[in-house]
Amino acid sequence: xxxxxxxxxxxxxxxxxxxxxxxxxxxxxxxxxxxxxxxxxxxxxxxxxxxxxxxxxxxxxxxxxxxxxxxxxxxxxxxxxxxxxxxxxxxxxxxxxxxxxxxxxxxxxxxxxxxxxxxxxxxxxxxxxxxxxxxxxxxxxxxxxxxxxxxxxxxxxxxxxxxxxxxxxxxxxxxxxxxxxxxxxxxxxxxxxxxxxxxxxxxxxxxxxxxxxxxxxxxxxxxxxxxxxxxxxxxxxxxxxxxxxxxxxxxxxxxxxxxxxxxxxxxxxxxxxxxxxxxxxxxxxxxxxxxxxxxxxxxxxxxxxxxxxxxxxxxxxxxxxxxxxxxxxxxxxxxxxxxxxxxxxxxxxxxxxxxxxxxxxxxxxxxxxxxxxxxxxxxxxxxxxxxxxx
Amino acid sequence: xxxxxxxxxxxxxxxxxxxxxxxxxxxxxxxxxxxxxxxxxxxxxxxxxxxxxxxxxxxxxxxxxxxxxxxxxxxxxxxxxxxxxxxxxxxxxxxxxxxxxxxxxxxxxxxxxxxxxxxxxxxxxxxxxxxxxxxxxxxxxxxxxxxxxxxxxxxxxxxxxxxxxxxxxxxxxxxxxxxxxxxxxxxxxxxxxxxxxxxxxxxxxxxxxxxxx
Numbered sequence: 223x224x225x226x227x228x229x230x231x232x233x234x235x236x237x238x239x240x241x242x243x244x245x246x247x248x249x250x251x252x253x254x255x256x257x258x259x260x261x262x263x264x265x266x267x268x269x270x271x272x273x274x275x276x277x278x279x280x281x282x283x284x285x286x287x288x289x290x291x292x293x294x295x296x297x298x299x300x301x302x303x304x305x306x307x308x309x310x311x312x313x314x315x316x317x318x319x320x321x322x323x324x325x326x327x328x329x330x331x332x333x334x335x336x337x338x339x340x341x342x343x344x345x346x347x348x349x350x351x352x353x354x355x356x357x358x359x360x361x362x363x364x365x366x367x368x369x370x371x372x373x374x375x376x377x378x379x380x381x382x383x384x385x386x387x388x389x390x391x392x393x394x395x396x397x398x399x400x401x402x403x404x405x406x407x408x409x410x411x412x413x414x415x416x417x418x419x420x421x422x423x424x425x426x427x428x429x430x431x432x433x434x435x436x437x438x439x440x441x442x443x444x445x446x447x448x449x450x451x452x453x454x455x456x457x458x459x460x461x462x463x464x465x466x467x468x469x470x471x472x473x474x475x476x477x478x479x480x481x482x483x484x485x486x487x488x489x490x491x492x493x494x495x496x497x498x499x500x501x502x503x504x505x506x507x508x509x510x511x512x513x514x515x516x517x518x519x520x521x522x523x524x525x526x527x528x529x530x531x532x533x534x535x536x537x538x539x540x541x542x543x544x545x546x547x548x549x550x551x552x553x554x555x556x557x558x559x560x561x562x563x564x565x566x567x568x569x570x571x572x573x574x575x576x577x578x579x580x581x582x583x584x585x586x587x588x589x590x591x592x593x594x595x596x597x598x599x600x601x602x603x604x605x606x607x608x609x610x611x612x
Numbered sequence: 613x614x615x616x617x618x619x620x621x622x623x624x625x626x627x628x629x630x631x632x633x634x635x636x637x638x639x640x641x642x643x644x645x646x647x648x649x650x651x652x653x654x655x656x657x658x659x660x661x662x663x664x665x666x667x668x669x670x671x672x673x674x675x676x677x678x679x680x681x682x683x684x685x686x687x688x689x690x691x692x693x694x695x696x697x698x699x700x701x702x703x704x705x706x707x708x709x710x711x712x713x714x715x716x717x718x719x720x721x722x723x724x725x726x727x728x729x730x731x732x733x734x735x736x737x738x739x740x741x742x743x744x745x746x747x748x749x750x751x752x753x754x755x756x757x758x759x760x761x762x763x764x765x766x767x768x769x770x771x772x773x774x775x776x777x778x779x780x781x782x783x784x785x786x787x788x789x790x791x792x793x794x795x796x797x798x799x800x801x802x803x804x805x806x807x808x809x810x811x812x813x814x815x816x817x818x819x820x821x822x823x824x825x
Binding site: 259292294295296364366368370371372373374375376377379381383388389390391394395396398505506 | 646647663665682683684685686690691695699700701702703724733735736738739742743745746747749750754755756757758
């Protein structure tokens with residue numbers, strides 16, 4: 223018996239801990255869902271207010287009590303407050319809706335009314351006695367909003383009730399939107415219809431040409447040759463800039479024309495010109511929210527000089543050549559290159575890319591090896607770039 | 613006898629079913645977590661221009677159908693199963709009730725409707741009432757936010773009757789106690805059985821109760 227008691231207690235405590243964990247997990251899921259739903263709910267409220275702007279319910283400015291905002295069953299009061307605040311903000315910024323938000327403590331307070339038919343405990347808006355005092359004198363109306371998740375659809379219902387004892391509903395509307403639809407994120411003081419917002423979105427996707435100015439920092443490393451007598455080239459640091467052109471705002475295709483300069487004192491200097499063509503791989507149009515992946519291919523012409531430029535020759539460097547280079551003028555090499563690679567762009571502002579490059583005139587060089595063998599060519603150089611676009 | 617290509621196609625569709633259906637590599641829970649709609653390519657391209665290309669102007673050699681699947685907004689298990697079932701089709705149900713009310717009692721067209729919802733959860737009852745009010749307004753009816761009241765004694769008596777007798781009795785009491793006037797009508801949306809997920813509705817006018825759904 224003495225052994226059984228601790229065992230039962232531990233089982234009981236274990237079950238309690240499981241409950242706590244499950245409750246915590248449920249709350250986390252609720253918060254996540256509410257976060258996803260919130261922007262879509264904002265969209266529906268914006269659409270409601272836009273409707274009141276374009277087709278006002280009232281001819282003159284009218285006092286409206288925001289009587290009740292209910293959120294999808296299972297989501298908390300935090301979301302309710304967010305929606306109330308958003309609706310209030312949008313209404314305040316759009317006075318042409320002819321609705322003036324007013325506070326009505328007696329409408330929202332819990333009122334106890336006792337009469338011959340019984341005792342009723344309810345909110346003020348549900349009490350005819352309270353409404354008689356309000357509606358007839360002030361002409362107030364109550365606005366009720368309900369947001370509910372129905373399958374994959376978020377549905378907003380709204381109604382306006384005149385606060386008189388008969389409580390007639392003077393206006394109602396039901397709107398819905400699929401949750402897969404991206405939120406329009408309309409500005410509160412510049413509401414647009416869904417059609418206009420869609421037109422702008424498509425214009426952004428397919429609109430006119432775009433020019434950006436990239437600034438790239440590049441490191442090219444060169445593979446060492448197999449010949450033990452060969453002297454490999456050191457990594458080359460390049461600073462590049464030029465123009466990047468896209469035929470449309472979708473930026474599915476792009477091209478860039480760049481010039482670059484490299485310098486490491488006592489080692490090398492260099493100049494280059496480069497052309498590159500990009501193709502978007504991660505969709506049909508650049509994403510406004512996610513990183514974009516591009517593949518690119520291009521060519522360049524480089525000229526490099528300085529003690530380290532001696533490696534860009536087909537023959538292995540000898541000790542005599544090294545001595546001769548140091549006594550006479552620094553060696554200079556000019557050569558074309560072809561490269562291909564991939565580029566990840568973040569918001570079309572920051573890019574990170576990697577590429578392989580081959581120097582066709584130095585495919586038999588004993589000073590340079592290759593990282594990969596592809597399309598019958600040795601790709602002797604591997605480079606990484608960080609780009610900032612302006 | 614099943615032709616070989618049909619047989620292969622059948623096997624293939626079982627092993628690799630379309631996105632909304634469970635299969636060898638997709639559990640029932642995963643399939644139930646999405647709602648899928650079959651769309652033509654042109655329609656899908658209009659709805660998702662950034663993801664789906666429109667069909668070429670000269671057509672293609674095959675017809676391409678697309679299934680657009682959307683994750684359910686509220687995941688399974690987050691709400692009571694019955695609440696989820698009722699809320700899933702609330703808009704359709706509300707429209708159906710409004711249509712049935714107008715169809716079964718066309719003589720009430722000029723009355724002002726009040727709406728009540730009887731459902732175990734107060735939050736869901738409020739949503740059912742809201743949806744029904746809006747559906748009646750959309751159908752062209754005049755609707756009031758008022759609710760008829762019963763006295764405490766009436767509630768005690770009515771709660772001891774069977775549902776059919778209770779609603780008819782309540783309707784009679786509304787008329788006699790003056791809770792509803794000559795120009796009023798009441799639409800009550802009800803769940804009669806705890807296991808029921810479809811909503812029933814009745815109309816009360818002039819002390820007479822009638823089921824409409």
